[in-house]
Amino acid sequence: EVQLVESGGGLVQPGGSLRLSCAVSGFTFSNYWMHWVRQAPGKGLVWVSRINKDGSSTTYADSVKGRFTISRDNTKNTLYLQMNSLRAEDTAVYYCARVRASSGRDFDCWGQGTLVTVSS
C-alpha cells in the first residue's frame, strides 16, 4: 500500500525555522518527482515546491523562494521541507504529494498533512 506520512509540524515563532518530513512506503521513492502543497486554515490549496527524482532540480513558488528548501533522501525514502524565516502567513497544513508517473503533471497520492502554526 502506498503511504505518505508527514511529520515535523508544530508551533514556531515568527522568524523561526522548522523542518518537515514526508516518509513514504509502498513504492520506489527514487522513481518519482515529489511536491509540497499547503493550505492555510479555511483557505484553498497552494502549491509550494517540487523536486525531481534524484534531487538535482527544484522549483519554488515565489512566496517561499529563498526561505524554503525542498530536498530528499532516497536512501531513507523521505522528502523534506526546510522552512526558514517563517511568517504568520506560512501557517497552514502542509501536504506532500507524489507526481503521477504516467502524466508527470498531477498528483496521484497525498499524505494526510502536518500543521504548521507561526505565532508569537
Place this chain on the structure above:
Amino acid sequence: QTVVTQEPSFSVSPGGTVTLTCGLSSGSVSSSDSPSWYQQTPGQAPRTLIYNTGTRSSGVPDRFSGSILGNKAALTITGAQADDESDYYCMLYMDNGIYLFGGGTKLTVL
C-alpha cells in the same frame, strides 16, 4: 501575476448536472496546461479526480468528467449525489515549472 479562477460556490440538486470551470486571469486554458481536478472534504487530504484534462483517476466514478470548454477547463458532475458535496480545486501546470491552484469551488448538493 497569473491567477487561476474558479467559481467560489455552486449548488446542484441531487441527480442534477453541474459544470465547474477553471480559467486564467490572462489567457486561455488549454490541454497543454495539463489541467487536473481535486476533491476535498473538510479535514481530509485532497483526492485526485481528473488529470490531463479529461482522464479519470483510478476509482473515480464515471459521473465525473473533465474537458476544455471554450477557454476554460471544466469539471462536469452528471447525476450529482449527496456525497459529492465538497470543495473542488483545479490545478494548472505553467511553462516555467510552476503549478497554480484555483481558489476552489464549494459545491452544495441540495
